[in-house]
């Protein structure tokens with residue numbers, strides 16, 4: 001169920017081992033979150049910027065083996081007091097800020113180990129209160145529509161840091177890039193040997209119609225939907241608003257510019273054209289502003305009280321007890337986890353390995 005990266009990777013693995021695979025996708029296109037569109041030869045991403053980065057050699061060999069990847073090291077800037085500085089922040093860049101004296105004093109007095117109580121406590125223990133207030137608090141309130149102290153520290157872990165090593169790459173992973181013909185090309189390549197049914201939204205009730213009892217089913221859809229209980233889990237969605245600038249080659253100094261100010265409704269602006277250097281001198285570009293708060297399942301809401309995660313575990317338990325098919329969960333929606341593309345692919349591969357092991361024995 002689902003033709004995003006997790007479902008496509010699972011299908012790829014199983015078809016290579018000679019299994020016949022049927023993929024059911026509710027949308028009229030494959031790709032899920034990672035769809036790339038093109039306008040007058042310029043790429044843009046209607047579900048937000050996606051940069052492929054991984055330390056898993058197997059995943060990198062898989063994706064770069066099925067489609068061509070362009071080397072791309074991602075950079076993010078954030079607007080602070082009218083200036084654009086690298087994100088995550090570098091200590092050296094902070095000297096130019098008018099309240100640097102306060103920031104420096106707070107950084108010198110940081111408690112040491114990070115405070116894992118909740119998102120806000122984590123960030124303050126890494127950045128100090130002033131830098132947190134200027135770079136993260138309002139951005140997070142916009143993005144999640146709730147107070148940062150009600151979010152789990154897991155949302156900040158690995159995403160919020162303070163650097164002093166001069167590394168301006170957003171990601172530190174060994175393998176990084178962008179698929180030359182966009183992510184649709186990658187997902188389609190993985191799905192090529194499978195039978196794909198588009199426009200088919202499947203719930204647990206539909207399984208008897210499309211699969212025999214006991215046949216394995218890999219589910220990458222959200223469990224509240226799959227169990228027919230929309231609203232049981234909280235999700236956060238974003239809307240991307242494109243602007244085409246015909247007379248401009250590149251509109252901003254990096255692919256992503258964060259807007260942490262509470263006075264702007266959007267969180268960041270994205271110019272995907274940065275991923276393809278051969279397009280940089282060509283006139284015409286697209287900038288997309290990302291507005292959070294629409295009804296879409298882009299982000300699971302990992303709350304500090306663990307309420308949504310508990311609901312997820314309960315839905316998993318019910319699914320396993322009610323299903324007449326062995327069920328394997330994979331990907332961001334089905335496991336209600338805030339994972340990157342490489343991990344979604346790994347989920348798909350692992351689910352497929354388990355299916356293959358079950359079917360072959």
Ligand SMILES: Cc1cc2nc3c(=O)[nH]c(=O)nc-3n(C[C@H](O)[C@H](O)[C@H](O)COP(=O)(O)OP(=O)(O)OC[C@H]3O[C@@H](n4cnc5c(N)ncnc54)[C@H](O)[C@@H]3O)c2cc1C
Nearest residue numbers: 002004005006026032033048050051202221331332340341
């Ligand atoms: C704004 C944003 C930016 C991101 N940026 C990055 C990044 O830079 N780098 C990175 O590595 N990761 C990034 N990610 C994460 C990445 O998008 C995901 O990890 C990955 O795409 C998840 O793939 P998936 O297959 O698990 O889920 P999805 O892509 O959501 O695929 C699930 C599929 O299942 C279908 N489906 C759902 N329910 C049903 C149903 N009942 N019946 C049939 N079909 C169904 C959906 O339509 C969808 O096609 C980002 C995510 C977001 C939201």
